[in-house]
Amino acid sequence: MPTKQWLAAFALAGIATGAAAQKSASQAIDEYRAMLADGNPAELFEAKGEDLWKRRRGPKNATLEACDLGKGPGVVKGAFVELPRYFADTGRVEDLETRLVSCMERLQGFEGEAIRKTPFGKGEMANVTALATWVAAESKGLAFNLPQAHPMERSFYEAGKRLFFMRGGTHDFACASCHGEDGKRIRLQDLPNLTRNPGDGVGFAAWPAYRVSNGQMWGMQLRLNDCLRQQRFPYPEFGADALLAISTYLGVNAKGAKSAAPTIKR
Structure with missing residues (x-):
């Protein structure tokens, strides 16, 4: 075989080998996630969240069973896949976590501002995460369908879209730098395109999630x-x-996708 033909064949073989290795690595990560999902530690947070929902707590010694997450007082199933949304009683667009804080403040007498200033994973903020995990789990398998009837809901969507594509910071990054087109990956991890519906259990439809890397x-x-x-x-x-605006943008884009939350991540 002439030298030029041999070099060309060698290059093509190298490309094919690289592609096969990349595919193999991606498949290995998928298999790893599947194994981890069997006995997802998020189940512990679900159980804690359900207990917190039904337990009398706070200065008012009350439960959260009268909390309206958008589908009526106490209705949990199906609420997660319609959030964020506008709530007339607060005059704000709220996602699941901020809505839970509003209910803890109004129904149980907790100081909402103090909770909002608490670091993630600490004190009542840890309880908010557990509550959100349980509420999300109650809508697993349901399709996202965020409301856009109220002017503020539409406004938040448009603001979220602009923020998603806004570049800034010392690295001139935007959300779209990683999630604005198909076929991107980082550290062997696929990066879903979140400018449109990424599919069931992907992107917005995958959180809350348990992070194996830090046990949180x-x-x-x-x-x-x-x-x-x-x-x-x-x-x-x-x-x-x-x-809230970015969440609204992602949630509306996920319309029709089925929630898999709570999932498990690396």
Whole structure:
């Protein structure tokens, strides 16, 4: 075989081998996740969240069973896949976590501002995460269908869209830098395109999730918070309009996708 033909054949073989190795690595990660999902530690947070929902707590010694998550007082099933949404009693668009804090404040007498300033994983904020995990689990397998009837819901969607594509920080990153097109990956991990419906249990439909790497349960507020940290944006406050807007944009884009939360992540 002439030298040029041999080199060409060698290059093609190298490309094929690289592609096969990459596919194999991706498949191995999928298999790893499948094994971890059998006995997901998130189940412990689910159990804690259900107990917290039904237990009398706070200065008012009351339960959260009268909390309206958007489908009527006490109705949990199906609520998660319709959040964030506008709530007339607070005059705000709220996601699951911020709505839970509003209910803890109104029904149980907790100081909402104190909870919002508590670090993730600590004190009542840890309880908010557990509650969110249980509420999300009650809607597993249901399709996302965020309401967009109220002007504020539509406004938050449009603001979230602009924030998703806004570049900034020391690295000139945007959410779209990682999640704005198909076929991207980082550290052998596929990065879903979140500008459109990524499918069942992907992106917005996968959180809350248990993070194996740090042994923590993460809600969407913390997930977005960490994304902004990696973009080198300023640290957002819990329940910030920017976080709610991005969640609204992602949630509306996920319409029809079935929730898999709580899932398990690396």
